[in-house]
Amino acid sequence: MRRMAKFDHLYGRLSTKLLNICIDSICKSQQIEKAESVLIDGIRLGLLPDVVTYNTLIAAYCGIFGVDAAFSVVHRMKEAGINPNTVTYNSLIAGATRHGLFSGALDLFEEMLRVGMHPDLWSYNSLMHCYFRLGEPEKAYDVFHNIMLGGLSPCRITYNTMINGLCKNGYADNAIMLFRNLKRLGFVPGITSYNILINGLFKSGRFNNARRMLDEALKSGCPPNVITYTIVLKGLFRARRFEEGIEIFWEMKSKGYTFDAFAYCTVIGIFVKTGRIREANDCMAEMLKNGIGLDLVSYNTLINLCCKEGKLELAYQLLDEIEKGGLKCDEFTHTILIDGLCKTGNIEGAYQLLEHTTMLGFDSKVALNSFIDGLCKAGHIDYAMMMFESMEHKDSFTYSSMVHNLCKARRYHCASELLLSCVRSHIKILKSAQRAVLDGLCYSGFARKAKKLESKIRIARLLQSNLA
DNA sequence: GTAGGGTTAG
Numbered sequence: 001m002r003r004m005a006k007f008d009h010l011y012g013r014l015s016t017k018l019l020n021i022c023i024d025s026i027c028k029s030q031q032i033e034k035a036e037s038v039l040i041d042g043i044r045l046g047l048l049p050d051v052v053t054y055n056t057l058i059a060a061y062c063g064i065f066g067v068d069a070a071f072s073v074v075h076r077m078k079e080a081g082i083n084p085n086t087v088t089y090n091s092l093i094a095g096a097t098r099h100g101l102f103s104g105a106l107d108l109f110e111e112m113l114r115v116g117m118h119p120d121l122w123s124y125n126s127l128m129h130c131y132f133r134l135g136e137p138e139k140a141y142d143v144f145h146n147i148m149l150g151g152l153s154p155c156r157i158t159y160n161t162m163i164n165g166l167c168k169n170g171y172a173d174n175a176i177m178l179f180r181n182l183k184r185l186g187f188v189p190g191i192t193s194y195n196i197l198i199n200g201l202f203k204s205g206r207f208n209n210a211r212r213m214l215d216e217a218l219k220s221g222c223p224p225n226v227i228t229y230t231i232v233l234k235g236l237f238r239a240r241r242f243e244e245g246i247e248i249f250w251e252m253k254s255k256g257y258t259f260d261a262f263a264y265c266t267v268i269g270i271f272v273k274t275g276r277i278r279e280a281n282d283c284m285a286e287m288l289k290n291g292i293g294l295d296l297v298s299y300n301t302l303i304n305l306c307c308k309e310g311k312l313e314l315a316y317q318l319l320d321e322i323e324k325g326g327l328k329c330d331e332f333t334h335t336i337l338i339d340g341l342c343k344t345g346n347i348e349g350a351y352q353l354l355e356h357t358t359m360l361g362f363d364s365k366v367a368l369n370s371f372i373d374g375l376c377k378a379g380h381i382d383y384a385m386m387m388f389e390s391m392e393h394k395d396s397f398t399y400s401s402m403v404h405n406l407c408k409a410r411r412y413h414c415a416s417e418l419l420l421s422c423v424r425s426h427i428k429i430l431k432s433a434q435r436a437v438l439d440g441l442c443y444s445g446f447a448r449k450a451k452k453l454e455s456k457i458r459i460a461r462l463l464q465s466n467l468a
Numbered sequence: 469g470t471a472g473g474g475t476t477a478g
Contacts, residue, residue: 094469125469160470195471230472267473300475335476370477401478
């Protein structure tokens with residue numbers, strides 16, 4: 001009998017472990033309901049879920065439904081007599097961070113300390129990340145300093161989080177200095193570290209340094225991955241080095257890189273923006289053929305492509321797919337469609353969608369800009385002016401578009417007033433829009449007014465630069 | 469727990 005009891009005990013422990021492995025694997029395939037039913041079955045069979053079982057569920061709830069839903073699991077856990085541990089809090093903090101709730105993550109960290117729990121390296125790494133995302137690099141640095149001084153030994157993620165945070169907060173030079181110092185102290189960077197730095201250098205406009213860093217990665221035995229290529233592609237595109245970017249794309253293909261949704265969307269976006277619709281279509285076909293799971297950004301990218309080709313019907317088919325697939329359209333989706341409708345001359349449709357979008361609570365300045373431009377192009381310039389005047393927040397696009405369209409309608413005096421008020425409001429305007437007004441005034445016999453306007457603009461800009 | 473500010477307007 002004693003032997004049986006011993007086996008029972010062993011069986012119980014093993015089974016909880018098996019149950020956890022099973023739930024973890026189901027959660028990883030995002031099937032929370034199935035995981036819950038496996039848990040219920042397990043309990044019916046007499047298995048006792050432990051802290052790992054609940055932590056697994058909490059991590060999954062955080063990822064899929066958000067932190068609030070995860071808290072309901074914490075509640076259930078406590079009811080079952082199991083106390084949350086550091087991993088529970090780390091999961092909740094990670095969940096909050098993933099959903100952009102950085103202040104909420106900080107609150108959780110404080111709560112952790114308040115209830116007497118000891119944060120581990122994961123908690124501190126997350127804390128640093130949150131401070132950086134909140135634009136508080138000094139506080140992040142304090143955490144880093146404390147990790148180094150305290151008994152915790154930092155890991156690669158600690159260093160990468162620090163280097164990335166510095167880059168993202170505009171301290172690319174400090175990031176590189178830290179990187180060099182750490183390397184001297186024995187830190188062996190992986191491709192993630194190099195990607196962080198290459199991206200940081202590209203974004204601060206230092207293309208040659210970025211290229212050199214890429215070479216350094218290769219020489220250090222870190223082959224680039226799909227993320228490296230996407231960074232380089234985007235960086236070159238941002239620098240308007242389109243041909244080099246397209247070359248990188250072909251290089252990726254010839255080396256047999258597997259494209260993911262990020263890479264495909266980047267490339268399709270670039271093709272669309274440079275007017276290479278045929279190539280964009282080939283890419284889309286390949287993306288669909290390769291069975292890439294389409295998320296909302298992918299759908300938005302494809303809908304945009306359809307709109308640019310004037311294939312609105314196809315765009316609406318994709319819209320149906322979004323809703324059938326359980327995804328929710330966002331501001332981008334609506335804006336893309338509103339612009340598509342405007343560009344195909346369906347102003348009435350665009351107006352209806354704009355109203356619907358506003359009713360849904362989206363406040364898209366881009367959509368309004370698009371619509372105003374659409375109105376002008378369809379010949380309703382007075383109505384466009386009315387909307388323009390009623391707009392609370394006008395930006396560079398609003399002014400550039402309106403000024404251009406007024407010039408096209410030969411209403412140079414009105415355009416010159418807008419141009420001047422734009423400059424005086426410290427808003428940038430396209431050089432071509434300014435040129436259109438000045439040329440328009442000259443050619444229509446108002447050369448003196450053009451001269452005066454030019455000097456008024458110069459004075460306004462001079463005053464601004466003095467004040468700055 | 470770190471890396472692609474993947475998609476929109478002039």
